[in-house]
Amino acid sequence: MSLVNLLDYDQPKLAQFFVELGEKPFRAKQLMRWMHHFGVTDFEQMTDIARPLREKLAAVAEIRPPEIKVEQISDDGTRKWLVDVGPNNGVETVFIPEDDRGTLCVSSQVGCALECTFCSTGRQGFNRNLQVSEIIGQLWRANQSLRQVDGYDMLPRSERIISNVVMMGMGEPLANFDNVVTALNIMLDDSAYGLSRRRVTVSTSGLVPAMDRLRDACPVALAVSLHAPNDALRDEIVPINKKYPLAELMAACIRYLEKAPRDFVTFEYVMLDGVNDTVEHAKQLLQTVKSVPCKFNLIPFNPFPNSGYATSRPDNIRRFRDVLMQAGYVVTTRKTRGDDIDAACGQLAGKVEDKTRRTHKFTLKAVA
Ligand code: SAH
Ligand code: SF4
Numbered sequence: 416m417s418l419v420n421l422l423d424y425d426q427p428k429l430a431q432f433f434v435e436l437g438e439k440p441f442r443a444k445q446l447m448r449w450m451h452h453f454g455v456t457d458f459e460q461m462t463d464i465a466r467p468l469r470e471k472l473a474a475v476a477e478i479r480p481p482e483i484k485v486e487q488i489s490d491d492g493t494r495k496w497l498v499d500v501g502p503n504n505g506v507e508t509v510f511i512p513e514d515d516r517g518t519l520c521v522s523s524q525v526g527c528a529l530e531c532t533f534c535s536t537g538r539q540g541f542n543r544n545l546q547v548s549e550i551i552g553q554l555w556r557a558n559q560s561l562r563q564v565d566g567y568d569m570l571p572r573s574e575r576i577i578s579n580v581v582m583m584g585m586g587e588p589l590a591n592f593d594n595v596v597t598a599l600n601i602m603l604d605d606s607a608y609g610l611s612r613r614r615v616t617v618s619t620s621g622l623v624p625a626m627d628r629l630r631d632a633c634p635v636a637l638a639v640s641l642h643a644p645n646d647a648l649r650d651e652i653v654p655i656n657k658k659y660p661l662a663e664l665m666a667a668c669i670r671y672l673e674k675a676p677r678d679f680v681t682f683e684y685v686m687l688d689g690v691n692d693t694v695e696h697a698k699q700l701l702q703t704v705k706s707v708p709c710k711f712n713l714i715p716f717n718p719f720p721n722s723g724y725a726t727s728r729p730d731n732i733r734r735f736r737d738v739l740m741q742a743g744y745v746v747t748t749r750k751t752r753g754d755d756i757d758a759a760c761g762q763l764a765g766k767v768e769d770k771t772r773r774t775h776k777f778t779l780k781a782v783a
Contacts, residue, residue, distance in 0.1 A: 418477040421450060422548035422555065425600040426607075436475070438468065444606050450478050451551075451607035454559050480552040486560060493753030496556060500525055500549055504542060506585050508553040510561065510577070511752050516614075517561075518579040521553045523595050524586025529620055531640075532652045533685055535719040536585045544591040550598035554580065554608060580610060583618040583638070589625035599633045612636065612676035618683065623659040623667045634674040638681040638712070639664065643691050644699035652690070661703055668707045679708045686727035686735070687716050693731070697738035710745040711736075717751065 424432060426447050430440035445463060449455045456478040458469045482499040489495070494510040506522035527534070528541035554577065561576045580602055582588040588595045595617070601607045602615050618638040619626060626637070643649035649656040659667075668680045682704060686692050713736060716726045727735075732748060739746045 416475075418475060420479045420546075420548045421446065421476050422478055422480060422552055423546060423597075425547075425597045426604055427600075428597070432476075436471065442468075447601075447604060447606040451555065451601065451604075454555065454562070456480070479548065480555045480559075481549050483556055483560075489753040489755050491752060494557075494560065495753060496553070496560070498522070498549070498553060498556070500545065506545065506549075506553075508557060508584060509753060510557055512576075516578045517576045518581055519554060519557050519577045520581050520584050521550060522584030522586055523550060523582055523588040523591050527586045528590065529587050529653075529655050531620060531642075531654070533642075533687060533716060533722065533724050535722070538719075538722075544594060545586070547594045547597045547601075550594060551601045553584075554602065577608075578610075579614045579616070581616045581618060581638070583616070587620055587622065588617050589619045589622040589629065592625050592628060596629070596633050599635060603633075603635075616681070620653055620655050621659050621664045621667075622655065623663050626667045626671055630671045630674045634671070634676060636677050636681070637668070637671055637675055638683055639668060640685075641682040641700075641704075642685050644696050644703050648691060652687075665704065665707050668709075672708060679710050681710050681712050683712045683714055685714045685716050686732050688725040688727045688731070690724065692727040692735055694734055694738055697735045701739065701742050711739050711747070713746060713748045715749065715751065 419432070421429065421432075426443050429443035429446055433440050433442045442464070445461070449461045455461065458464070458473045458478075461469060464472075483496050484499045484505055485497040487495045487497075492512045496508045497505045498508055500506055504525050506525055508522060509520040511518045511520065522545065524544050525542035526539045527536045529537055530540075531537045557577060582595065599615060599617075602610045603612060612635045614636070616636040616638050617629060618640060620640045629635075629637075640653065641649075642653055643651075643656075646656060646660050649661060656664075672678065672680065684691070684700070713732060715732060716722075716724055718724070718726060736746045736748060
């Protein structure tokens with residue numbers, strides 16, 4: 416009989432598991448703390464659980480996070496892990512330290528089916544959805560690696576190293592809906608990672624029905640990958656737009672905000688030289704989003720081989736930004752982090768060989 420991996424369960428599912436074992440449901444809370452709060456995988460170390468139950472658990476269950484193939488540490492402190500998700504496959508997780516927060520960028524799928532033209536994950540095609548244990552396992556592993564401070568587990572949450580999670584790694588999180596929502600529940604659970612809804616962000620290319628479902632199931636902060644101000648251009652570079660065009664997407668954003676933990680949506684906009692980055696595009700964008708309370712995050716395009724695109728020139732990004740700012744919007748231009756380890760947005764392709772050859776550029780530590 417194969418063992419069930421308890422990292423696949425959020426607290427309600429774990430409680431159900433205990434009931435089916437003939438045990439009390441409150442055990443779920445204890446288990447969540449051991450697994451996620453303290454990072455324990457061995458039932459024998461769970462000292463507040465009596466030996467017979469520990470043995471019973473070990474007979475039917477395991478706590479198995481995904482393995483790490485490679486850990487890379489950039490000169491600027493950014494870390495990237497290549498997570499083992501089966502033969503010849505990897506997904507990537509990136510940790511970005513900043514003065515006031517530490518953000519973990521988590522993947523949701525191996526590849527992506529949505530084929531945005533400027534995205535290297537999209538160019539790979541779709542392989543499969545990640546399991547809950549593989550999604551939450553990225554947070555589990557990152558915590559394990561970053562847990563260098565003595566007494567780290569006792570620190571107040573505000574001082575924990577990972578304070579924010581963004582579902583902006585490989586894949587479209589809302590296309591792996593159930594597993595992503597279960598993983599979000601674990602991130603928010605006080606017995607596990609205890610992150611606030613405001614500090615967990617789902618980024619979507621605009622799967623409208625799933626945005627409505629997320630609003631009801633687990634409203635966290637929302638980022639929407641807009642990238643174009645009109646349907647003709649968006650149809651071309653974000654093909655899911657043909658199914659859910661801009662008017663529907665804007666309406667879904669407004670519905671989402673009724674329950675969101677923040678009172679704005681973040682629109683992500685990748686800056687592609689000569690494609691979507693003129694002052695005219697910026698003005699059109701203002702019209703498109705005018706009914707949605709929002710902020711903008713401009714992302715200079717991160718090149719990858721044979722992409723066919725180039726990064727917008729800095730003065731064009733500045734002009735574009737100024738149009739939005741003059742209209743009263745908050746606009747951030749994303750800094751590229753972890754450039755030396757290909758950790759930037761859209762560079763997460765998960766090919767082991769490519770990355771390991773570049774050992775001269777970064778500190779490379781094989782941990783698997
Ligand atoms: N599938 C989701 C989340 C993952 S991508 C989504 O599309 O929103 C996270 C962000 O990186 C998205 O806004 C995506 O469009 C952007 N991105 C993809 N490829 C990029 C590239 N090469 N350069 C810059 N940003 C990119
Ligand atoms: Fe998929 Fe997002 Fe890349 Fe589009 S940008 S292909 S939705 S991962």
